[in-house]
Amino acid sequence: MSGRLVIAGLGPGSEALVTPEVSAVLAEATDVVGYIPYVARVAPRRGLTLHPSDNRVELDRARHALEMACEGRSVVVVSSGDPGVFAMAAAVFEAVESGPPAWRELDIRVLPGITAMLAAAARVGAPLGHDFCAINLSDNLKPWALIEKRLRLAAEADFAMAFYNPRSKARPEGFARALRLLQQTCGDDRPVIFARAVSTPDEEVRVVPLDRCLPEMADMRTVVIVGASTTRVIARAGAPFVYTPRSAVA
Amino acid sequence: MSGRLVIAGLGPGSEALVTPEVSAVLAEATDVVGYIPYVARVAPRRGLTLHPSDNRVELDRARHALEMACEGRSVVVVSSGDPGVFAMAAAVFEAVESGPPAWRELDIRVLPGITAMLAAAARVGAPLGHDFCAINLSDNLKPWALIEKRLRLAAEADFAMAFYNPRSKARPEGFARALRLLQQTCGDDRPVIFARAVSTPDEEVRVVPLDRCLPEMADMRTVVIVGASTTRVIARAGAPFVYTPRSAVA
Known part of the structure; x- marks a missing residue:
C-alpha cells in the first residue's frame, strides 16, 4: 500500500472552524506531524502516532513527514490557520523539490483552512x-x-x-x-x-x-x-x- | 425577542468545506438571504424561509436582511467563499452605515469561510x-x-x-x-x-x-x-x- 501526505489547516483555534474535510482526514491518519501546540489540538487515539516538534524546524519536520509517507503511512502535517499562508505547505514543497525523486511522485494534498x-x-x-x-x-x-x-x-x-x-x-x-x-x-x-x-x-x-x-x-x-x-x-x-x-x- | 443577522461563508462549493460554525447557524435560522445559487445550497426545512435574489442587487438584499433582523427574525445572509472577501459582508455594512440608527445596534456577526x-x-x-x-x-x-x-x-x-x-x-x-x-x-x-x-x-x-x-x-x-x-x-x-x-x- 502506498502512503500519502496531507497538509491540513486547523483554522485559527476553535473546533467550530475546522472543516469537515480536515476532521475526516485526521480520523484516518496513522501519523500527525507539526508544531507542538497544533499537534496538541489533535485527540490521541489507538493507531495514531503524534509527532510534535519545536518551532523553527519546519524543513526537518517536512522531511520526516515525507519519509513516513514514503514508507506507506498516512501522514497529516497540521498547521494552524490555512497551511498555504505563511505556514507548513511551502516548507513541505521546499523539501520535496530538494529531496529524492520519489518524494515528488507521492500523493500530496493540501487542505485549506480558515486563515487568521x-x-x-x-x-x-x-x-x-x-x-x-x-x-x-x-x-x-x-x-x-x-x-x-x-x-x-x-x-x-x-x-x-x-x-x-x-x-x-x-x-x-x-x-x-x-x-x-x-x-x-x-x-x-x-x-x-x-x-x-x-x-x-x-x-x-x-x-x-x-x-x-x-x-x-x-x-x-x-x-x-x-x-x-x-x-x-x-x-x-x-x-x-x-x-x-x-x-x-x- | 430581538433579531440577529449573521453573514456566513459557505466556502467554494463542497459541503466538506463548510465550517461547523456555519452549519450550526444555518440550522437555527428563520430566514436565509442571498444570491440564487448560494441559497440553493441551503436545504429547505420547516420554519426556514429562503429568499433567493438575483446578482447585482447586493444593497437591496442587505437592506431586506437588516429589516427582517429588526423584526426579530434570525437571518443568515449567505455568501460563497468568505463573506468578507469580495462578497456580501461589505455590502451589509454599507447598508448599515447609510440606514436607520437602529440597524447599527443590531447583533450582526460575520462567520468566515474558505475563500476561493x-x-x-x-x-x-x-x-x-x-x-x-x-x-x-x-x-x-x-x-x-x-x-x-x-x-x-x-x-x-x-x-x-x-x-x-x-x-x-x-x-x-x-x-x-x-x-x-x-x-x-x-x-x-x-x-x-x-x-x-x-x-x-x-x-x-x-x-x-x-x-x-x-x-x-x-x-x-x-x-x-x-x-x-x-x-x-x-x-x-x-x-x-x-x-x-x-x-x-x-
Whole structure:
C-alpha cells in the first residue's frame, strides 16, 4: 500500500472552524506531524502516532513527514490557520523539490483552512472587503528592506493590509519600524485592528487609529489589519464595525 | 425577542468545506438571504424561509436582511467563499452605515469561510506561501485605471497575486488588458494558475506559463493566481506542484 501526505489547516483555534474535510482526514491518519501546540489540538487515539516538534524546524519536520509517507503511512502535517499562508505547505514543497525523486511522485494534498486574517476581519466587520495584501513581517527569511519596500508599495496601491507574525521577543523592532513607516505614509485616523488569538479563550480584538498604535499592541499571536484609505468605522453602543466598501474612486 | 443577522461563508462549493460554525447557524435560522445559487445550497426545512435574489442587487438584499433582523427574525445572509472577501459582508455594512440608527445596534456577526483563492492555491501546492495580494478585477465599482495601478505596484512589490472576478461576458476586455500588462512586467515563464469552480463537480485547474496565457482561460467562476518571481513549479508524472518558498532575497 502506498502512503500519502496531507497538509491540513486547523483554522485559527476553535473546533467550530475546522472543516469537515480536515476532521475526516485526521480520523484516518496513522501519523500527525507539526508544531507542538497544533499537534496538541489533535485527540490521541489507538493507531495514531503524534509527532510534535519545536518551532523553527519546519524543513526537518517536512522531511520526516515525507519519509513516513514514503514508507506507506498516512501522514497529516497540521498547521494552524490555512497551511498555504505563511505556514507548513511551502516548507513541505521546499523539501520535496530538494529531496529524492520519489518524494515528488507521492500523493500530496493540501487542505485549506480558515486563515487568521479572515477570522480577524470577520470579528470586526469586513475590513478586507476590497483589494488587500498579506505580508509576513518576520525578517527571519527575507531582508527587512524588502518588507519596507512592500509596505511602501502597498500603501501607494491603497491596499488594506494584513500582517502575520508582526512581532516577537526575538524581533521587537521590526513592527515599530513598520508602524512608523505607515504613520508617515497613511492618514492619522486610518483604522488598525489588532486581533489576538481569535476564536480561542485568549481572544482580544481592538480597533485603534493609526496615530495611536503602539508596537506593544501586537505579539506573535496577533494578526494586524490596516485599513485602506476608504475603510470606514461605524460607531455604535458596542464595539465598532470596521469595513472597506466595495467601491473605490481613484 | 430581538433579531440577529449573521453573514456566513459557505466556502467554494463542497459541503466538506463548510465550517461547523456555519452549519450550526444555518440550522437555527428563520430566514436565509442571498444570491440564487448560494441559497440553493441551503436545504429547505420547516420554519426556514429562503429568499433567493438575483446578482447585482447586493444593497437591496442587505437592506431586506437588516429589516427582517429588526423584526426579530434570525437571518443568515449567505455568501460563497468568505463573506468578507469580495462578497456580501461589505455590502451589509454599507447598508448599515447609510440606514436607520437602529440597524447599527443590531447583533450582526460575520462567520468566515474558505475563500476561493485559498481553495485554488491548495489544489496546486502553495503558490500563496509568501507575501501576496488579492485584487477584484471587476471595474463595476472602481475605475479600470485604479486596477491597472494596483497591478503595476503589485508586480513591483513582487507579490503573488490572486484575481477574483477576472472576466465576464459584460467585461471581456479587462482581463485581456491585465494579462498584457503582466506579460510586459513579469517574466515569460511566471506560473499562472487558472482554477475554475474548485471543489465542485465542474472543477478545472491548470497551470500555464504567463506568456502562453489567453484571456479565454478565465471566466466568472475562475480564480486566477499569478506567482511571484520566486514561485517554483515542480514537474512530476502527475499535475505539477506550484509553490512560493518562504524565503526571498531582495
